[in-house]
Amino acid sequence: MPNRSSRRAFLASGLALPVAASAAPAQSMTFGVLGKTGLKVSRLGIGGNVASDPSVLLLAYDLGVNLFDTARSYNSGNSERVLGSLFKDKRKNVLFQTKTTARTKDEALRDLETSLRDLATDYIDIWHLHGRNTPAEVNDGLFEAQRLARQQGKIRFAGVSMHFTMKDMIPYLVKLGQTDVILTSYNFSMPPEMEMEKHIAAARAAGLGIVAMKTMAGGFARIQRGDRLYTDNPQALTARLKQPGAMAAALKWALRNKSVDTAIVAVTDREQLEENVAATPAPLTDADLGLLAAQLDFIRPLYCRMCGECTGRCPQGLPVGDMLRILSYADGYGSLPLARERFRELPERVRQVRCADCASCAVACPHGVRVASRLRKAQQLLG
Ligand code: SF4
Numbered sequence: 367m368p369n370r371s372s373r374r375a376f377l378a379s380g381l382a383l384p385v386a387a388s389a390a391p392a393q394s395m396t397f398g399v400l401g402k403t404g405l406k407v408s409r410l411g412i413g414g415n416v417a418s419d420p421s422v423l424l425l426a427y428d429l430g431v432n433l434f435d436t437a438r439s440y441n442s443g444n445s446e447r448v449l450g451s452l453f454k455d456k457r458k459n460v461l462f463q464t465k466t467t468a469r470t471k472d473e474a475l476r477d478l479e480t481s482l483r484d485l486a487t488d489y490i491d492i493w494h495l496h497g498r499n500t501p502a503e504v505n506d507g508l509f510e511a512q513r514l515a516r517q518q519g520k521i522r523f524a525g526v527s528m529h530f531t532m533k534d535m536i537p538y539l540v541k542l543g544q545t546d547v548i549l550t551s552y553n554f555s556m557p558p559e560m561e562m563e564k565h566i567a568a569a570r571a572a573g574l575g576i577v578a579m580k581t582m583a584g585g586f587a588r589i590q591r592g593d594r595l596y597t598d599n600p601q602a603l604t605a606r607l608k609q610p611g612a613m614a615a616a617l618k619w620a621l622r623n624k625s626v627d628t629a630i631v632a633v634t635d636r637e638q639l640e641e642n643v644a645a646t647p648a649p650l651t652d653a654d655l656g657l658l659a660a661q662l663d664f665i666r667p668l669y670c671r672m673c674g675e676c677t678g679r680c681p682q683g684l685p686v687g688d689m690l691r692i693l694s695y696a697d698g699y700g701s702l703p704l705a706r707e708r709f710r711e712l713p714e715r716v717r718q719v720r721c722a723d724c725a726s727c728a729v730a731c732p733h734g735v736r737v738a739s740r741l742r743k744a745q746q747l748l749g
């Protein structure tokens with residue numbers, strides 16, 4: 367099958383957009399308005415999936431970040447508790463977005479009470495239904511829970527987050543008209559046929575606030591150099607990954623889209639935070655596009671573009687995209703505990719499958735991801 371995520375296609379899609387001749391030094395945090403919510407939001411937010419050092423979170427606040435992301439399920443609830451205790455005295459200056467994986471109204475409302483308690487607040491700014499990749503994963507009961515919570519003043523705005531199949535989910539949510547904010551995967555690795563720009567622009571035009579996530583496409587440039595999770599030849603890997611500026615370029619790529627109100631990025635240390643803050647107001651340059659093209663060459667066989675085209679293709683019932691995303695927490699973002707935690711949440715029957723038992727793999731990724739070998743690695747590392 368032809369590889370549709372070619373370097374040439376990537377450069378062509380990037381170069382079709384306005385690109386500045388050179389990067390300008392960052393001056394300060396920039397802000398946008400989050401769709402019809404009217405919330406003034408820093409264009410860089412902090413993602414909560416990877417645990418941040420509290421001092422890094424406070425520094426982010428000092429540097430102008432006002433959006434802090436978390437979820438009921440992150441770090442067994444500890445992510446919410448850390449934010450709650452850190453920002454208790456600054457609550458009116460920050461925006462909290464959290465999420466629930468609940469499948470029913472009652473379950474969702476119970477989750478909300480726990481989130482309110484752990485975030486030490488009496489309201490959530492944006493409350494997302496977490497990881498809803500198909501219309502079947504949202505329902506009237508969940509929307510009713512969001513409406514009720516809003517009437518009671520427990521949330522300000524209702525959101526839905528999604529990792530895959532945005533071409534189905536975004537238009538569906540726009541049509542339903544029950545959602546104020548979407549939190550969507552969006553990065554430079556996504557091929558033009560996913561039509562992310564079109565769907566994001568349509569949602570923004572309909573008044574939805576747009577929060578981007580997964581902007582680093584796996585964060586592969588930020589792994590520990592020489593990390594043996596990847597290879598037996600860490601020196602060769604180090605040479606390939608030495609691309610200073612690639613992650614900043616990835617953030618600039620996402621924020622060059624003016625329909626994107628903000629991007630949440632997980633940071634584990636001060637260096638990453640400062641690099642992201644500096645990148646936020648900076649224009650995307652030709653040099654950035656070159657870095658991203660090289661990055662795409664490296665991640666092509668590794669990183670799932672989240673198109674959802676392989677959904678239901680594995681005869682053993684593996685949720686391929688989800689498993690690849692979980693693996694990227696370990697070998698892209700460098701957080702093995704997080705990947706193990708997410709892997710443990712998969713159903714038992716999924717965790718028991720071994721790709722090594724298949725003579726050949728029935729899942730052919732049109733974007734060049736080596737599905738079977740990646741999933742074997744996930745099963746070895748995380749199972
Ligand atoms: S593995 Fe390939 S086909 Fe499946 S969701 Fe990821 S990019 Fe799409």
Ligand code: SF4
Nearest residue numbers: 680682721724727728
């Ligand atoms: S090798 Fe392919 S077909 Fe077999 S279990 Fe893994 S993903 Fe499914």
